[in-house]
């Protein structure tokens with residue numbers, strides 16, 4: 001039992017209501033254990049089409065795990081997850097197809113080290129979406145342009161700065177034309193001066209109406225780009241609210257405590 | 266010197282035989298090795314077990330014994346009438362595939378997990394992830410060990426010469442038996458093997474260098 005008030009799963013505030021309000025990602029009573037460790041406890045979360053949800057919380061609270069269950073990089077023990085009305089398939093081709101619709105951006109970029117930047121962005125299009133190479137390259141170049149690394153197309157990831165690599169990783173995910181994008185601490189591995197270039201790309205993406213679930217410690221991003229902040233602790237969603245309300249008047253003790261630590265330390 | 270010149274046709278015959286035996290066995294071992302590595306990391310338990318048995322069995326069998334089995338036992342039970350060359354290729358290729366498979370699997374282990382996760386999150390199936398992302402990177406790591414394995418394969422191929430397969434080693438036995446200076450024959454044969462293994466080593470080093478530059 002949690003000692004803190006838990007707000008309803010769906011957003012209800014004025015600003016929290018995203019453009020369509022139609023549910024795109026739905027987690028229903030999700031539980032997950034790592035051995036004896038109960039990392040996700042009865043998670044109910046609905047992300048609407050076009051909504052930007054920022055997930056925050058102390059280390060070890062289950063944010064990454066939550067993010068990774070949405071494209072089944074982690075399996076769940078109980079509950080249900082559906083994307084665009086379809087439940088997550090088990091292993092196999094069906095699951096692969098669904099994953100193609102869910103973009104993921106990792107803390108450590110995970111660009112394919114043996115492929116050039118351009119190849120990183122075309123690979124999924126060609127092999128998964130079966131696009132012709134020329135179409136894929138055209139798409140890739142325009143995406144690389146959009147994230148501001150068009151000059152690096154023929155380099156290998158190791159030749160790029162962290163910020164550039166992460167922007168390429170975003171382009172790689174976007175190339176699949178995903179319905180939703182998941183970001184797991186996309187700026188945590190970056191030098192401070194590179195954080196903003198990545199956040200700016202993400203802000204633009206949010207403005208363009210992309211549905212996003214973002215795990216981050218960047219409170220500035222949460223304030224400016226999120227429709228809703230989800231606060232997790234000990235595997236639970238303890239509180240969720242539009243960012244201005246969450247940051248100005250958090251309700252739960254856990255959230256107050258967390259905010260006091262990160263906002264003025 | 267005149268042993269070489271007088272019997273140049275024989276030497277050449279043996280040299281070509283060894284080259285042929287080595288290259289066909291190498292190709293077989295590489296193809297099987299990739300398959301073995303793929304099975305060892307596969308999500309299908311039966312494939313993993315099969316590959317583990319294959320590796321354990323072959324790695325722990327003396328290669329000479331393997332040749333004996335291939336040349337004397339196998340044709341009786343499985344492949345009657347198969348040429349000794351094909352049987353030797355089979356023995357050598359299968360034997361080396363176990364080591365290649367292991368080298369590749371260690372290569373796979375060295376590829377960061379995030380690479381496969383990124384591939385999967387793009388919607389690649391397991392075989393695609395392996396073929397397009399993991400194995401190419403594993404192969405780079407495994408290149409040097411595989412180079413050594415190919416050198417070892419070349420030397421192991423000499424055993425085939427004892428089983429009626431035309432190669433350098435068989436010619437050495439023939440020449441020695443016909444009263445040539447054994448020492449001199451040995452030197453020429455050894456030099457011939459050295460030439461082949463040297464070329465293989467250089468080839469792999471070149472490959473390694475080129476792939477290192479390309480990232």
Ligand SMILES: Nc1ncnc2c1ncn2[C@@H]1O[C@H](COP(=O)(O)OP(=O)(O)OP(=O)(O)O)[C@@H](O)[C@H]1O
Nearest residue numbers: 034035037039057058059060061062063064065066
């Ligand atoms: N593969 C795993 N095996 C075992 N335990 C794990 C595994 N992955 C995560 N955990 C544990 O599950 C808990 C939740 O981890 P998770 O990575 O989701 O937290 P997080 O909120 O993302 O933390 P952080 O802010 O440090 O990234 C932690 O206690 C972690 O140690």
Ligand SMILES: [Mg+2]
Nearest residue numbers: 063064065185
């Ligand atoms: Mg995390």
